[in-house]
Amino acid sequence: MSTSQKVIVVTGASQGIGAEVVKAFRKLDYRVVATARSIKPSEDPNILTVAGDIADPETARRVIGEAVTRFGRIDTLVNNAGIFVAKPFTSYTAEDYAAVTGVNLNGFFYITQLAIADMEKHASGHVVSISTTLADHAIDGVPAVLAALTKGGLNAATRSLAIEYAKRGIRANAVSPGIIRSPMHPAETHAALGALHPMGHMGEMSDVVNAILYLDSAPFVTGEILHVDGGQSAGH
Numbered sequence: 001m002s003t004s005q006k007v008i009v010v011t012g013a014s015q016g017i018g019a020e021v022v023k024a025f026r027k028l029d030y031r032v033v034a035t036a037r038s039i040k041p042s043e044d045p046n047i048l049t050v051a052g053d054i055a056d057p058e059t060a061r062r063v064i065g066e067a068v069t070r071f072g073r074i075d076t077l078v079n080n081a082g083i084f085v086a087k088p089f090t091s092y093t094a095e096d097y098a099a100v101t102g103v104n105l106n107g108f109f110y111i112t113q114l115a116i117a118d119m120e121k122h123a124s125g126h127v128v129s130i131s132t133t134l135a136d137h138a139i140d141g142v143p144a145v146l147a148a149l150t151k152g153g154l155n156a157a158t159r160s161l162a163i164e165y166a167k168r169g170i171r172a173n174a175v176s177p178g179i180i181r182s183p184m185h186p187a188e189t190h191a192a193l194g195a196l197h198p199m200g201h202m203g204e205m206s207d208v209v210n211a212i213l214y215l216d217s218a219p220f221v222t223g224e225i226l227h228v229d230g231g232q233s234a235g236h
Contacts, residue, residue: 005046007031007071009063009115011054011107012081014039016182017130020205021078021212022047028213033067033074035059036081054081055102060110068118076216077115079108079129079154089145096146104150108157116161116170123169127161128212129154131176133229139196151176155225162223171222173215177208178229197230 008025012018013034022034026046034042035050042049048070052059067074083103085096112127119125134144135152154174161172179185179193181202194201211228215221227233 005029005031005071006075007033007067007073008076008078009033009035009067009074009111010078010080011035011063011111013049016184017180017205017208018078018080020209021080024209024213025076030076031071033063033071035063054107054111057106057110060107060114063111064114064118073122074115074118074125076126076128077112078212079112079127081107082130082132082151084132084144084147086143086147088143092146100146100150104147105153108154112161116165119170120168125170126216127158127170127172128215129158129172129174130208131155131158131174131225133176133178133227133233136176136225136227137229137233137235139232142196158225159223166222171219173222173224173226175208175211175215176225176227176229176233178203178227178232180205180208197232198234198236199230201230203228203230 008030010018010021013022014036022032025032031046033048037053039049039051050063050066052062081103083100085100108129131151131154132147135148135155158172158174178197179202181204185193190202207228211226
């Protein structure tokens with residue numbers, strides 16, 4: 001088994017930004033381990049798909065175990081899987097809380113812990129987590145306490161990991177998007193959603209992918225929360 005090619009693990013990889021991340025890194029000749037609840041097998045021998053719920057620690061064990069068995073190492077982990085539930089704070093249910101924290105926090109914790117354990121063996125690696133600008137800049141009319149709670153936690157954890165592993169060759173960064181044009185936002189909502197950004201329009205999935213590519217290729221950058229939000233976090 002050759003380990004000369006770099007290996008990336010991508011969560012939430014079946015659609016949207018995650019699927020675009022998979023495509024972008026394959027173009028760079030990375031081997032890719034792609035996981036999501038409903039992901040389908042790939043005909044590309046350099047893409048390993050693992051179906052499962054990222055909130056379940058057993059999924060994390062399977063993803064990392066199969067990645068190392070198949071490709072020999074892990075160079076980059078992209079924590080892309082996430083849930084966003086917009087409700088008034090007092091309307092959140094116990095099921096909402098469990099679902100959001102399960103994916104956004106538990107999913108991050110289990111797989112990142114295992115990925116870093118493997119990265120330590122090689123004294124190199126990179127963890128990129130997808131956050132949200134709402135963790136830094138709340139918007140009137142967009143209730144998002146669970147997003148702030150969980151993604152704000154990812155931002156803090158990213159900085160903490162960056163310092164803990166800075167001398168061990170492992171970097172940690174995050175991308176903090178604004179609202180990104182994707183199939184989850186119907187076309188009739190685009191104008192209103194775009195107006196929430198100082199630049200006056202939504203971002204594209206390629207904007208987030210390019211930010212991830214930059215961070216992965218920037219060896220002197222760690223602990224960075226890179227805002228890709230059309231100026232939203234800077235102010236209004």
